[in-house]
Each structure stands twice: as C-alpha cells, then as structure tokens.
Amino acid sequence: MQELLAQLAILIIAAFLGFELISRVPNLLHTPLMSATNAIHGVILVGGMITLASEGSFAIKVVGFVAVFFGAMNVVGGFWVTNRMLGMFRPPRPRVKKRRAG
Amino acid sequence: MQVATFLAYLAAAALFIVGIRRLRKPETARSGNTIAAVGMAVALIATLFVIRFESLLLIGAAVILGSVVGAVSAQRVQMTAMPQMVAAYNGVGGGAAALIALSEFYHLRVEGEMSLVAALTVPLTILIGSVSFMGSVVAFLKLQELAFSGAVSFPLQQVVNALLFVGILVLGANAITGGAILPFLSPVASVVAVLVASAVLGVLLVIPIGGADMPIVISLLNAFTGLAAAASGFVLENYILIIGGTIVGASGTILTRLMSSALGRPLGKIIFAGIAAAGSSKQDDGEEREVNDVGAGEVGEYLSDEAEKVVIVPGYGLAVAQAQGPMRDLMETLESAGKTVLFGIHPVAGRMPGHMNVLLTEAGVPYDKLYDLEDINPELEDADAAIIVGANDVVNPAANDKEQDSPISGMPILNVEAAERVIFIKRSLSPGFAGVDNPLFYDTDKTMMLFSDAKQGLQDVVAAVKGG
Numbered sequence: 076m077q078e079l080l081a082q083l084a085i086l087i088i089a090a091f092l093g094f095e096l097i098s099r100v101p102n103l104l105h106t107p108l109m110s111a112t113n114a115i116h117g118v119i120l121v122g123g124m125i126t127l128a129s130e131g132s133f134a135i136k137v138v139g140f141v142a143v144f145f146g147a148m149n150v151v152g153g154f155w156v157t158n159r160m161l162g163m164f165r166p167p168r169p170r171v172k173k174r175r176a177g
Numbered sequence: 178m179q180v181a182t183f184l185a186y187l188a189a190a191a192l193f194i195v196g197i198r199r200l201r202k203p204e205t206a207r208s209g210n211t212i213a214a215v216g217m218a219v220a221l222i223a224t225l226f227v228i229r230f231e232s233l234l235l236i237g238a239a240v241i242l243g244s245v246v247g248a249v250s251a252q253r254v255q256m257t258a259m260p261q262m263v264a265a266y267n268g269v270g271g272g273a274a275a276l277i278a279l280s281e282f283y284h285l286r287v288e289g290e291m292s293l294v295a296a297l298t299v300p301l302t303i304l305i306g307s308v309s310f311m312g313s314v315v316a317f318l319k320l321q322e323l324a325f326s327g328a329v330s331f332p333l334q335q336v337v338n339a340l341l342f343v344g345i346l347v348l349g350a351n352a353i354t355g356g357a358i359l360p361f362l363s364p365v366a367s368v369v370a371v372l373v374a375s376a377v378l379g380v381l382l383v384i385p386i387g388g389a390d391m392p393i394v395i396s397l398l399n400a401f402t403g404l405a406a407a408a409s410g411f412v413l414e415n416y417i418l419i420i421g422g423t424i425v426g427a428s429g430t431i432l433t434r435l436m437s438s439a440l441g442r443p444l445g446k447i448i449f450a451g452i453a454a455a456g457s458s459k460q461d462d463g464e465e466r467e468v469n470d471v472g473a474g475e476v477g478e479y480l481s482d483e484a485e486k487v488v489i490v491p492g493y494g495l496a497v498a499q500a501q502g503p504m505r506d507l508m509e510t511l512e513s514a515g516k517t518v519l520f521g522i523h524p525v526a527g528r529m530p531g532h533m534n535v536l537l538t539e540a541g542v543p544y545d546k547l548y549d550l551e552d553i554n555p556e557l558e559d560a561d562a563a564i565i566v567g568a569n570d571v572v573n574p575a576a577n578d579k580e581q582d583s584p585i586s587g588m589p590i591l592n593v594e595a596a597e598r599v600i601f602i603k604r605s606l607s608p609g610f611a612g613v614d615n616p617l618f619y620d621t622d623k624t625m626m627l628f629s630d631a632k633q634g635l636q637d638v639v640a641a642v643k644g645g
Contacts, residue, residue, distance in 0.1 A: 089423035093431070108201075119270055119274050144246075145269035147247065148247040150247070163539045164206065
C-alpha cells in the first residue's frame, strides 16, 4: 500500500512536470521535441529487459525478445534521428562573414 | 529493488528533465538530446544489476538487433520523411509496452502473486500500447503513401469503435477475474484477445483521419505510448518507467494541444470526425477571374530595385520540389545586395509542426532567420515583399472570414496582405490542400503570380536578381 501511494505521488508530480516543461516552446523546435520525447518513452526498454530476464516458456521468451528489440529500436532510433535533426540547426552566422559575402 | 538501482533511476529521471528543458532553446537543444540519452544509458545500465545474470546473452542479442535497425534507419531517413520515421519509432515503443504487459501477466499468474494494481494496469497497458502500435503503423503507411491514403471511412464507424472498446473492457475483466465472465476463455487467452482487439481499434481510429491531421495524430500517439510506459511501470513496480512514461505522456498531451490550436482544429473534431471533407471547396462558379501573371524577370526587377525588406513564406510544396537550396540562394543573393530577408514559418508548414524549420536548416538557412507566426506578422507590416513558395492555405485571408464555414476558418494565418507586394510562386491557381480559393490571387494591384515549379521559379528569380 505504502509503495502504491509513493508511486501515485510520483505519477502526479511527473505529470505536472511534463505539462510545465513543454508550455511555451517555440514552434521551431516542435519536431525535434516530439522526436526526443518519443525517444524518452523508449525507457520502456527497461521493462522489456526485466520481463525477458524472468523465467518463462519459449513463447513468453519470444514475446519478451520482441519487446526488447522494439524498445531498443525506439531508444536508439529516437535519439539518433533527433541528434541528426538538431545537428543541422546552425547558429546565427557571425557578422564578419556576412560582410565578406557582401 | 536495490537502493543503488533506485538512486540511478532518480539520476536518470533528473537527466531526462534537464534534457527536455534544454530542448526548449535552439542553442542548447542538441546537448539536451544528448543529456536525455545519457539518462537513458544510466537507467539501462542500472537495470542490468537487478536482473538474472543468465539472461544477459538473450537481452544483449535483442538490444543489439534493435539498436542496429534503429541506428541504420535513423541515419538513412530523408528529412522530408521525418514524420513517418517518428511514427515508426513511436509505434514500436507502444508495441513493446503491450508485449511487456502480456508477458508480465503470464509471470504474475505463474507466481500467483497478482496484486490488484497489476491486475488493473495489465489490460490498460495492453490496450494503450496496442492502439499506439497499430495506430502508428497506419499513420506510417498513410504518410509513406503505401496504403489508406486520404480519409477512409465506412458506415457506423463510431458504433463499431464503441462496441470494440466495450468488448476490450469485457475481455480485460475476464482476464482479471480468472475467467468469471467468459468461462470458455482462459485468462491468458483473454489478454491475448485484448491485444488483438486493441490493435484492430488502433487501425480503425486512425484510418478515417486525413493526411493533414496526421502530425497531430502522431503527437497524440506519442503521448499514448508514454502513458503505456507509465502504466507498465505500475505492473512492474518500476519507478523510472512511471516517471519517464508520465513525463512523455503529459508533455506529449500539451504538445498535441499546441499543435491542434496552431491548426485551429479542436482535437475532438480531428479524432471523432476525421477531416471535414473539403465540401465547401465547390465555390468556383466557372467564372474566369483576372490575375497579374508575371515572369521571373519582373519579380527579379521588383526585388532588386524596390524591395528592402523581404519575407519569404515557404510551404510543403517547396519541400516536394526539393527547392530548399534555390531558396537559400535567393536569400544569399538578396542579402549580398544589402537587403533584409526573413522567413515566416507557419506552425503547420511542412508535414508536422516545426518540420519546415528542420528542412530549411538542412539547406543551410540560419535558424535566427526563421520566424514564428506571431513574430513575423508585425514584421510583415513594413515588408516590401512577401514571397510565398508552395504554400496557400497558411496565407489565405479566407481563414479570417468568420461568415464562411470552410475547412480553414479560424486557423491563424500569416498576414502577407500587410506587405507592400505579394508574390506567389505556384504551379497553378489550384487551391491548396484545404480546397479553399485564395482572394489574394485576384488582387491584381498587389499580387504578382509567377506560375512555375518552386525550384525552377526560384532559380529564375535568383538569376533575374543577379542579372538586374
């Protein structure tokens, strides 16, 4: 019971935190942000590892294996593609270079 | 749970939060993503210490396989295909959550220690995870234009969905009560049935939604997968799953609302009605209306002789024509002639919010030139020219017309009318995605229409500006 109450408390706090974190993000970053939070829910991989580590029949091992495979794809693909996207965001060009161009 | 693992989970949660915080500014966004990835690594390594050592080989094999597929696809994907890639990663996350709950249900039954919380959250996780998985698959197929293109609907759709949902609840209850409701169906068979029925529900929920609303659906499914991860945290009594999943569930919900309000489309309307099929587009009375049809030379002349401040409004047509490069050339050419060039990016330019920004930065446009809707409208007031390339709906003043009930009414638009001259580079007079005619086309004093492919048109204008 104690454990459940602690979990519920964390759930509520994390939910408000999630709301607060995202309000007023510039449109510029909506796509990378969606992609990054998408990678973060790949934390489900933790659950996949735990369940695959438990003993079970062959069928249940297959289910666990696919879950871990999916989770790993979510994590690695998600962070990787976000990094690629954000790598293209160039900082404002220095003025010196601008003058030379003109 | 070991204290060390618990503390590592808290550290991982902190890194997720710092990471997301840094993702709110372009200067720090990339490091924010890296920090969140480090948090993920911390959580995964900490988990290794609480699981059976013998299982590491199997886990390692699955992780490596998944990582390779994820990395290769992430490295290869075209930036224009980003929405479907995000949908794919989101789908597999939801699928993982559903499978984990299924597998845990089996374990908990074998061990005979199913708590009430686990009993309730297992069917919930399977439901949300499975809907998210198949919903994302359908979204992927639609965006990749492989299947279900447009809005697919069939009679009594809402009724079928509701019945399916009730069926899922009954099957879930049957699983929890050990077969008390449907004695012929074992509890394990019942949760498998929940998985399958939820997958069908996921398909049915997404097929009636049109392509333009798909980004919002992906964002919503992203939030769903977060919730599924959080629910699985209750099944497994695992704190990092609860924290990580809930943060994504909550932030994903906010992001979805931001996007749908940017589109001027209430979320309920999108989900329950599909796209309000372009019925009101049949306004043309066959009357030929006059437009100011110009050549690239004329546009170039105006830009080089009379325009000091130019605002460019790119739409998805630009990306389709792969014209980001010529667009950057135009910017550089005008800048080297001492003119100011800004970009006005509508929230829904591209295929998902912020997508156009990614495409332009890929082409080498610095992000401080990319202005949001609310920032560019004041700039348009004193702009000498607004150049609209491959866009229509987002600059269509018809959206402001309260009298008319069109698919875009109420959508905030870029107020290009405020600029001295409006230049459309467009292949034809055909209305845009929403099918609503744009009155600006026919304002022959203000508007110049350059009928051309986006890429060719921009190249011609660049040549004309240089030549002039």
